[in-house]
Structure formats: structure tokens, C-alpha cells
Amino acid sequence: MGRRLMDRSIQIRTRQSGKNALGESLKDFADGRTLKASHTPVSDGERFRAGQIEAASVSRFVVRYSAYSAAITQDDRLMFEGAEWQIKGLKTLGRNRWIEITAWRN
Template structure:
């Protein structure tokens, strides 16, 4: 397995659930859990084009060492890194509990 430099500090964000008595909906995103170290790689324009993506936002992959906390992150959560917030669009396990890879798309400019 290739070595990755876990040199980026990331914070996961989870939306609070707001219940007004009639319905439950997602509220504001707040920090969830501790800050984690991750390896970040940008998704190239050629890779986006090859996949048929026409999304104009920044897309990146973050790889984190496997942990119970990281394994509990859902697609509905978000991730903040270096002043940018990313929506999680894909999660996959690398190896047998070796790492988790999060494919993301930025939601902030």
C-alpha cells in the first residue's frame, strides 16, 4: 500500500436536527468530533471530464486512517479544511480497515 502524508487538518461537520413540532429538518452544520489528520488530493480536470462531470466546484479526495469515528461519518456530513467546506459525495474503505477515502465537492468558494 502506498504511503500517504496525513498533513491536512480537517474538521467534520454535522447538521443539527431541528424539530418544530410538525416536522424534523436539518439545521446549521456544527463541528462534529475531534479534528483529524488527512491526506488531500485534488481531482484533476481530466478525471472530472472523463467521468462526465460538469460541476464547476472544486473536487477533492481526502484519505484518513481508519478509526471508529471516521467509519461513523455519513454522506450527509460535511468536512472543513483550510477555510473551505466540502460536501461528502462518496466514502470508500481502503484495504481492511486501513483507511477511508472521502470524495468531496466544495460548497464554499
């Protein structure tokens, strides 16, 4: 894996659940930590081969492995450059050295 250029900032938004005063279920996101990350857009050719043809931006973000980053799930969201991204995949790289987050936004 080597060295990675962690020149971007992302914020993880964690899904929160609870009930309002009427007892109705609420599902909202709370701002979490800001992490340094590398950012790589997924190419159109790669998206086509994976069967993803929708008009969405797909990117991979790589962050350092930590207890916090290892707890990120697909229920969470990612904020990057003012837009909210839906997390589609998570992968541990390099013997718990990095976490790769695949995310998309419309």
C-alpha cells in the same frame, strides 16, 4: 497503500436534526472532530471522464480508519481550509486501514 502523508487537517461537521420552539424541523451541522488527512485534488481530465463538468472543486481526502471515521456519511460535511465541502463518496481502503472521502465545493 503504503505510508500516507497526513499533513492536512479537516473537520467533520455532523448533520443534526431537531425542532425549534414552533415545532418546525431544523437541519443544521454541529462541529465534530478534527482529523489528520492527506489531500489530493481530482484532475480536470478525471472529472470530465466521470461526466462532472460543473465549476466545482473536487478533492479526495484520506484519513485513518477508526470507529469515528467509519461512521462518516454523505449527510455530513467536511471543513477544509476555511471552506465547507459536501461529501459525495466514501470508500474503505487497505483492509480497514484508511477511509477515502471524495468531496466537492463550489
